[in-house]
Amino acid sequence: MKFLLKTAIGALVLGLIAVTACQSAQPRSRPSEPRGQIRMFPALESLNLTEQQKAKIQKIREQTRQKLEQIRSEATNPEERREKARAVLQEAREQISNVLTPEQRTKWAAATARFRRGIPTLEELSQQLRLTEEQRKKLKPILDRYTAEARKLRETQPPSPETREKMRALRERFNSEVEKLLTPQQRSRFRQLRPMAFARPEPPSPLGPLGNVELLTRRLNLSPDQQEKVRRIVENARDSIQKEMQTSLGPKARENRLAQLRRDTAAKIRALLNEQQKQIFDRMALRTTREGGRARAATPPNRSPN
Secondary structure (H helix, E strand, C coil): CHHHHHHHHHHHHCCCHHHHHCCCCCCCCCCCCCHHHHHHCHHHHHCCCCHHHHHHHHHHHHHHHHHHHHHHHHCCCHHHHHHHHHHHHHHHHHHHHHHCCHHHHHHHHHHHHHHHHCCCCHHHHHHHHCCCHHHHHHHHHHHHHHHHHHHHHHHHCCCCHHHHHHHHHHHHHHHHHHHCCCCHHHHHHHHHHCCCCCCCCCCCCCCHHHHCHHHHHHHHCCCHHHHHHHHHHHHHHHHHHHHHHCCCCCHHHHHHHHHHHHHHHHHHHHCCCCHHHHHHHHHHHHHHHHHCCCCCCCCCCCCCCC
8 A cells, every 4th residue: 555655646746737637625615716717817906996897807707717617527638628728718808808998907917917927016915915014014025025036037047947946946935935924814815816727837847746836835735834844845855956967877867866856855745744635645646647547546545644
């Protein structure tokens, strides 16, 4: 059984990016909105919509949610699912644009672009998260520092996998610092506002899904303390990967070393999880194995205490 579990976890960390499409194993009292839909709507709340506009947009939102849920239930191929979802969201954007005034459309486009880059303004975050004055004061220097560092990175570093890794690490540090200032309800909303499923995926990390702390945070509902520890584990793993890439090992030997590093990273992360999170983590691994045609077991294996 332990061998099966290790095999499943190995499949997860070796990286099938379609894990973002997996349904959460946690029970819910009501269906949640598809994440791609949530990501498209955040900036609308700052546009001073009329009641008539709100009613029309709410109708569009509900229709979009239903279409995306239908895609998730009917489309089995991940690429087909993404393409159909993009078409639905594009249609929704056009419908919403027709509801807005020219001035509102301009503001919406600018705010949406900032959210996609991961750089919302203080006012946008304040409106979305209902921040208190004390939270605003604490958040401002964090946001200013992050914005300056992100701008410097874009202006001084050429586009490359290394630059993307640096930007990803910068976003993760920013998210971790922000979440420490938020209430549980605000934290949940903040996670919804991040770029999510159905967005254009970033190039995969050498760590596979483990290199995306935001993905792990959302899928496992990590606490701020867990998120910070996972971030440190991932950063250490990235440093080790950089060192491995500079060695004179042959391709086969290097890949074996990297595979072992990914397995070790998975074990360290799993050790931080509670029992419910471990079940989700293991189930994600097993589903990844089945979808990749490499299943070794028809049912989830028994979990070890750690």
